[in-house]
Amino acid sequence: MTDFLTALCLAMVIEGVVYALFPAGMQRLMGQIQSLPPTFLRVFGLVAATAGVAGAWLIRSSALIVP
Numbered sequence: 001m002t003d004f005l006t007a008l009c010l011a012m013v014i015e016g017v018v019y020a021l022f023p024a025g026m027q028r029l030m031g032q033i034q035s036l037p038p039t040f041l042r043v044f045g046l047v048a049a050t051a052g053v054a055g056a057w058l059i060r061s062s063a064l065i066v067p
Contacts, residue, residue, distance in 0.1 A: 019026050033041070
């Protein structure tokens with residue numbers, strides 16, 4: 001549970017830094033996202049979630065990374 005909360009906090013840091021450094025760019029991006037069809041957003045979200053789970057699994061199960 002500690003790892004999950006740490007990952008959640010790091011995601012918040014990364015997102016916060018992006019909004020702090022590029023506020024106008026994020027506003028433009030949000031406008032562009034609104035014009036995308038919901039099906040595309042759903043598929044993109046599923047692909048991103050799958051890639052995240054696969055990446056976390058690879059990192060956790062890899063013998064190359066010393067704990």
